Structure formats: structure tokens, C-alpha cells
Amino acid sequence: MAYDKFDVLTSTAYPLPTENVDTDQIIPARFLKATERKDFDINFFRDWRYNSDGTPKADFPLNKEIYAGSKILVGGRNFGSGSSREHAAWSVYDFGLRCVISSAFADIFKNNCLNVGVLPVQVSAEFADTLFAAIMADPKAEIKVDLPNQTVTLVATGESESFDINSYKKDNMLNGFDDIDYLKNIENEISAFAETRPF
Amino acid sequence: MAKTLFDKVWDSHVVRQVKDGPDVFFIDRHFIHEVTSPVAFLGLESRGNSVVYPERTFATADHNTPTINQHLPVEDPLSANQLKALEENAAKHGISHWGLGDLNNGIVHVVGPENGITLPGATIVCGDSHTSTHGAFGAIAFGIGTSEVEMVLSTQCIMQPKPKKMRINVNGKLGLGVTPKDVALYIISKQTTSGATGFFVEYAGDVFEDMTMEGRMTVCNLSIEMGARGGMIAPDAKTFEYIKGRSQTPKGADWDKAMEYWKTLSTDEGAEFDVEFNYNATDIEPMITYGTNPGMGIGVTQDIPNAENVEGGVETYKKSLGYMNFNEGDSMIGKEIDFVFLGSCTNGRIEDFRAFCSIVKGRKKADNVTAWLVPGSHKVVDQIKAEGLDKIIDEAGFVLREPGCSACLAMNDDKIPAGKLSVSTSNRNFEGRQGPGSRTLLASPLVAAASAVNGVVTDPRTLLTA
Numbered sequence: 183m184a185y186d187k188f189d190v191l192t193s194t195a196y197p198l199p200t201e202n203v204d205t206d207q208i209i210p211a212r213f214l215k216a217t218e219r220k221d222f223d224i225n226f227f228r229d230w231r232y233n234s235d236g237t238p239k240a241d242f243p244l245n246k247e248i249y250a251g252s253k254i255l256v257g258g259r260n261f262g263s264g265s266s267r268e269h270a271a272w273s274v275y276d277f278g279l280r281c282v283i284s285s286a287f288a289d290i291f292k293n294n295c296l297n298v299g300v301l302p303v304q305v306s307a308e309f310a311d312t313l314f315a316a317i318m319a320d321p322k323a324e325i326k327v328d329l330p331n332q333t334v335t336l337v338a339t340g341e342s343e344s345f346d347i348n349s350y351k352k353d354n355m356l357n358g359f360d361d362i363d364y365l366k367n368i369e370n371e372i373s374a375f376a377e378t379r380p381f
Numbered sequence: 382m383a384k385t386l387f388d389k390v391w392d393s394h395v396v397r398q399v400k401d402g403p404d405v406f407f408i409d410r411h412f413i414h415e416v417t418s419p420v421a422f423l424g425l426e427s428r429g430n431s432v433v434y435p436e437r438t439f440a441t442a443d444h445n446t447p448t449i450n451q452h453l454p455v456e457d458p459l460s461a462n463q464l465k466a467l468e469e470n471a472a473k474h475g476i477s478h479w480g481l482g483d484l485n486n487g488i489v490h491v492v493g494p495e496n497g498i499t500l501p502g503a504t505i506v507c508g509d510s511h512t513s514t515h516g517a518f519g520a521i522a523f524g525i526g527t528s529e530v531e532m533v534l535s536t537q538c539i540m541q542p543k544p545k546k547m548r549i550n551v552n553g554k555l556g557l558g559v560t561p562k563d564v565a566l567y568i569i570s571k572q573t574t575s576g577a578t579g580f581f582v583e584y585a586g587d588v589f590e591d592m593t594m595e596g597r598m599t600v601c602n603l604s605i606e607m608g609a610r611g612g613m614i615a616p617d618a619k620t621f622e623y624i625k626g627r628s629q630t631p632k633g634a635d636w637d638k639a640m641e642y643w644k645t646l647s648t649d650e651g652a653e654f655d656v657e658f659n660y661n662a663t664d665i666e667p668m669i670t671y672g673t674n675p676g677m678g679i680g681v682t683q684d685i686p687n688a689e690n691v692e693g694g695v696e697t698y699k700k701s702l703g704y705m706n707f708n709e710g711d712s713m714i715g716k717e718i719d720f721v722f723l724g725s726c727t728n729g730r731i732e733d734f735r736a737f738c739s740i741v742k743g744r745k746k747a748d749n750v751t752a753w754l755v756p757g758s759h760k761v762v763d764q765i766k767a768e769g770l771d772k773i774i775d776e777a778g779f780v781l782r783e784p785g786c787s788a789c790l791a792m793n794d795d796k797i798p799a800g801k802l803s804v805s806t807s808n809r810n811f812e813g814r815q816g817p818g819s820r821t822l823l824a825s826p827l828v829a830a831a832s833a834v835n836g837v838v839t840d841p842r843t844l845l846t847a
Contacts, residue, residue, distance in 0.1 A: 201697040202574055202674050206811040211790040215445065215459035217419035217466045229813050234799065258697065260575035263608065263674070264811060265790075266510040266524035267417065289544075289578055289610050290510060290524055297528035348542065350402025360528065362428065365536040368397070368405065372538055375396045375407055376434065380639060381500060381631060 185299025187358040191280055192326040192337065195254035196243045197317045203257055204264035205291060209273045211265075222269055223276035244277075248321040256313050256325075257284040262291025271298045281327050283334060285310040296351050297360060303327060303334050309343045312336065329355060383649035386615050387546055387581050390521045390646065394504045396538060403540040409503040411438040411533045412489045413476070415445055415467040416792070417508030421530035422470040430535040435475040437537060439498055440467055442480050443488045444509075445792045448755050448782040451481050460793065474534075487758020487784040490514040490602065490726035494594075495760050497627025501616035501643040506533060511726045511808060513604040516613035517597035518620055519646045521581070523611040544610050545579055545655040548648075550586040553662030558842040560736065561596035562728060562806065562825035564588060565603040566668035566678040568660065573692055574676035578608030580655070583648060588662050589614050594623040595732045602727045603808055606675035615647040667841055669713050670810045670823040672701040677810070681828060681840050685711045704812050705820050706800075713822075713838050720803035721752040721833040722815070723826055725789040728806035729757030731764045733826040738773045740830035740844050746778035747836030753795055754779055755787040779833075791816045804832045 213225040231242055238245045255274070261284040262270065271294035274282060280300060285307040287295075292302045305313070316323045316336050324337040329352060335342040347355075354360060365372070384392075396405040413421075418440070425432070432438065445460045455461040464481065471478035479485040485492055490511055493499045501519035506512060508530045515522035529539045549568060582604050589597060597614050604612030621640065624630045631639045666680040679686070685702070687709045688695045702708065723729075723737050734756065746752055754774060756762045762784060765771050774781055788795040789807035791814065797803045799818025806829050810821035824832070827841035834844070 199694075199696075200700065201694050204674065204809075204811045206790075206809070206814050210813055210817070211444075211792045212796075212817075214416050214792065215457075215463055217463055218423060219420045229817055234817065258694070260578070260608070263574055264510065264605075264809060266508055266512075266526055268420075268508075268526035268528060271526065286575060286578065288575070288608060290526065294526035294528070297526060348402045350399050350540075361540045362424075362430075362528075362532055362535060364399075364540065365405065365532055365538050366430070369536065372396055372405070372407070372536055373433075376537060379407065379409060380642065381409060381503065381635075 185275070185358055188280060188299065188301055188329050188355040190326065190328045190330070191253055192324055193253040194249060194322055195256045195283070195313070195317055195325050196249045196252050197256050197314055198243055199258045199314050201258040202260045202263055205262060205267055205270040206264055208262065208270040209267065214267060214269050219272055221276065222273035223278070226273040226277045251278070253279055254281045254283060254325055254327065255279050256310065256317065257282055259285045259307065261287050263288040266290045268294045268298065271295045271300055274300050283310070283313065283325070296355070299355070299358070301327065301329060301355060303345045305334060305343050305345060312341055383652040385546055385648045385652045385654065386519060386583055386613060386646055387521065388652070390502050390504070391543055399540070403542045405538050406541045407504065407538055408506050408533050409437065410498055410505045412493055412505070412507035412512070413438060413440045413467070413530060414489050414507070414509065415442050415463040417527050418470065418530055419463060419466040421527050421534060424531040425535050432474040432476065432534045434537050438476045438534065439493070440471040440476050440478040441486055441489050441492055442467055444786045444790065446481055446785040447793055448785050448787045448795055451783045484759050487760065488726045488729060488786055491729055491757030491761065494518065494598065495627070495758060497624050497630035500624065500630065501620060502646050506539065510605045511602050513609070513611040514598050514602040514726055516601035516604065516611050517594060518624070519613055519616035519643070521611060521613065524605065544581040546583070547577055547580040547609070548583045548585055548654045548657045549660070550658070551588040551660045551662055552586040553588065555588060555662045555665065558667050558827055558845050559665050560825040560827060561592055561599040563665055563668045565600045566670065566675065566823060567665045569603060569607045569675050570668070570678040571660065572607040572676070574606065574674040575608040577604070580609050582609045582612040584612055584614050590617070593732060594619055595730045598730070599727055603675070606808060616643050667825060667828050669828060669838065671705065671707055671713060673704055673810055673812050675808065675810060675823060677701065678823065679713065681713055681838065683713070685709055685713070714840060716802065716838045717836065718750060718804050718832055718838060719801040720797050721750055721829050722755070722788045722803055722805040722807060723829055724753070724755030724757065724787055725807035726757065727808045728826050729755060729761065731761050733806065734761070734765050734770055736826040737830040738770045740827060740841060741777040741779065741834055742773045744777055744834045746833055749836045750833050752779050752833050753782060753788055755782045756784050758784050788815050790814065804829050804838065
């Protein structure tokens, strides 16, 4: 599944400081019945965004008009724990987000994000707090995520931190490539290896 | 150089290392189910790729299947459509498929080992985070996303950075009423729900050596609940005994050759781990969770901790207790419950049903409790009947349902209603996991049985005799 290239992104951000946000919150299991990948934004954070009668919860950050159109979500520690459902990463992407910033990510969610074109940016707990405080003080505070230079910056103050990403994945994100392109290229090497497997 | 069990299995599956990138990692066995595979097949076909090694992939329907009247057409059109997609994709690409009604059908992490597909030293993946279950056999097994399912179908490899290594040693003898589930929930309560993120865990020590294969599966299954990618246990005589003669295990000379290799699969003396933890079996009592992640667990006789005594943010903690409608300092014992769920890839095997029956035998289900007993596979159902456990279940006022994931994730109709409190032998107590607004207490089959009989959270030791 191809995705748009990621280079430098400057955007306001949705703040979601709750810790241990699990993939059952990001997209509840009852919305995983599709057989094709489309419109997963509709049920993104379904039970936190909507009351049981379907009306939106006004105080939930993703519903607040002031943040609307943001391409970044700043989440609490251990974001994306739980199930391996890639639908969670799809729903992030389909909602219009290209980057999630947190002080810690669950492994599978992080991997899934990278595979669908959402950049997971891991920052220190202190820098995450700085970002939350800045957004609370000014909901229109902009964050600049610079993938080529691997930096994340609070635009208003210039406060900045660098983040890790391996050069292979970085190259993929910058060019919109995915792993299948790479793997199909070394098909012969893989089939020779497969011959050596005992079972 | 001294190597860990994990190193031995991982390193033998690396096709190549990408410079400053992940390893190209070869997958021996791949399980697929109806929920996380359809989009992978669409991707495969849109790129014009084919399934390179169909004999290495195994399909079973489990996540989204009904647990009553499986012989009738599935009512929900979306669920029926997913099941049909799995069946058609499997047929089209020459993949074996155990659909509804097939005698081999059941939860993927139950039927894999039952059929000898799960082997020591193998690499096993599935689009399901509880794939870690298969680590009980000394395999490297973990959950993957749908993009990776497509990678495995089209190349038999995924791109993975090698995780760090953690060893967890638990030594001593477990007390009466303390089960593998309690050992796992205890470890997770110490590690928290994210403590093992970035690690692959090896479980070692007396407790795991003494454990049955099914107990080891329960422990490895829950590795993901502390953030670990997976967990594994070195194969031993019990492992070989379990797998020998199953339908897909190597036979004859192939078996002998495999055994030679499997016997090398343990951590060498002096091999190094990035981090190591030691726990005592005697510190572990029957466990129960009180919050909205599996790290929020305590001994069943303990009180809910105060916010200042737990790791993590106070606001998140209070939000969690608010959802559960519990207060700091509450006792768990005696809380009135509405539902009991026995089943899932964590606790849906024959030993779990035996444990449940050891308590409910000669007793009656409490009137205020609705109980769903869902075996992990048809083979488990057959064994329940062969041992006469179905009669005990029936006489105690319970009903046995048909196999599937059921109320563990509530994708099918088995949903706990909003506000209701469930004691569940499954693996996740996240908000709404068992149905929108449902509240889940994770526990062992013994705690579930004792609570089902009394209608309130109960310490199973009060109903057990040594």
C-alpha cells in the first residue's frame, strides 16, 4: 500500500496525554470487519470520541475545533499498546495524521505506523511535557518535524530535540517506499536461504 | 561465543542484515485468520505477486466466528464476508484452511500446537499479538501487522530489527491454587504494561521447568502484555513428548535429525542478557486485575493500591479506576460480578477446563452470573467430552459453547453489556475490550470458577483442598 512521502512537516497538534493508550481504544475490535482498507478514520477512537448515542464528546481533544486539521498527535507514554491490528495505524493515517509523538511507543504499533507512512517520533518524557504544556497554553502552537535532520521543534520557542530512526526506514519514509519493494528485489537470495531450512 | 536460546534461533533465520537497518528475517510458519489477512491478499494481488511458499502458511477462522449454531450460516453479513474472504483467498493460493465446522478449527494459537505446526527452533508469525504463545516450544513467535502479513505471503520474510534480550527467572514451588496465569499476571504487575517493550523474554527457573506445556503457553501468550515482542522457554523432554506424533510434526529420520538440533536449543552458560529479573514462586498468590491494562494486577486478597503507590501518571490511574467504578483501597474479594468468561488463546485449553471443573464440581453457578465457557478448539471440545467434564459443567448449571476467540475481544455477538463486571480468563482488560462499556477482571480459570460459584470475586483457595 503506497503512501505519500514524508519530508518536513509543520503543523498544530492534537494533545492526548493519557498514558497506555491501547489499540482497542484507537480502533475497537467491532470495527475490524472490513475486507478492504478504507475509511478507518470514521471509527478512530470511536468510544472516546462519541457517546453511546452517537453524539460527539465535546471535551475530547480530537473533537475540538481548535485543533481541527492538525497532522500531528502528541500522545502519552506507551502509546499503541496491545493488539497487532494494523487497522490502528490505518485509522491514524486516514484521520489525516502523518506523525505521532510520544515518550514511548509499543513495538508493533510503531512498526505498523512506519509501514503505512505514519512517522512515530519518540522524544524524552521532558520534551513530551514541554509539548503538552505548549499546546495547553496555545492550542495553535506549531510543531515542526524534520525527518531529513531527525529533529522535532516547538516552532514558537525553538526548543528542539533529535529523534532516532534507522537509515533504512528513514529512506523508505522519505521516498514512499515499503519493505516489499526491498524484499522482492532480493528474492533469489531468500529462495536460496529457504532451501537450507530443515522445516 | 556463548549464545542465548533467543540468539540461536534468531541468528539462524537472518537472510541478510541491512546496514543501519533491520534484519531480513525468514519465517518458517505463518498463521493467518479472517480479520488481519484480507487486506494483505488485496495488496499481494494489486502488486501482481503470488504466495511464494503456500505450504508454510496455515489459515483458520477464529476471531469473528459465532460460538453457538456454527452449523448455520453466519448471520452478521460483515463477519460472513470476512470468513468467505479467508476461505477464498486460501483456496486461490493453495493454503490449507480450517474454516468453521472443520474438525481442526479453533483459535489459531490453540490449533497450531495441537497439530504440530508449532516446533522448537522455528520462527512463527501471525497477524495477532498473542502469537507469542508459540514461544512455549522454544520458537521465536510474535505478532505482526497486515503489511507484514503481505510480506510473508509474497516473500516469506519480514524486516525486523533484533530485539534486546531479557531473562525472567522464577524459582521455588508455587502454592495451592496458583496457576501459570497467576505467574504471568504477577510478572506483568511487576514489569508494568510497558516494562518489557523492545525486549524478547526468556523465561527460566524451576517454575517454568515444572510447568506443563499448556501452562508454558499461557505464560508465553501473555508476554505481549508487558510490552515484550515475545517470550520463549527452552524446549525439554516435556516439549518433545508433547509434539511427538502430531499430524504435522516431522516423522522417522526427519524427527531424529530435528531432535539433534532441538537438543542444542538452550541458553549457553555465561551467555549475556541485556537485563535479568528474579522472582520467587512463594511470593505469588492467585492474581486478579482491577484496572484497564494487564499490568494493573494484585493478589486476589489485596486491596486496590493508592495512586501514589503506583508507577505512571496519577491522572491516567484515576481515569482507569473511574472507568472500572472502583476506589483506591477497595478490596477485590466480595465484589459482585455479572459475567464469567472461560476461554481464549490464554486459557482455552483442556487443563483450563479441568481446573475450572475442579472447583465447580458438585457446586452450582450463582444466579447473578452469566457464564460463557468457550473451548479453544474442537479438539479441546472432544477432550472435554472424553473426560466427562461436560457432565460436571452441565450439572453445575453452566453451558459449553463452540470454539472461537469469543468474548476475549468481542468481535462476534459475545459482548459483555456496558457497565457489567466480568471475571475473564482472557488477556486484556482494556476499556470496552469485551464490549462497549464492559469492565473486565483478568484472572485464572480457578479464580473464574470460584467467582462464578459465589457470584462475587472469590479466592479459589477457600474452595480447594490441598
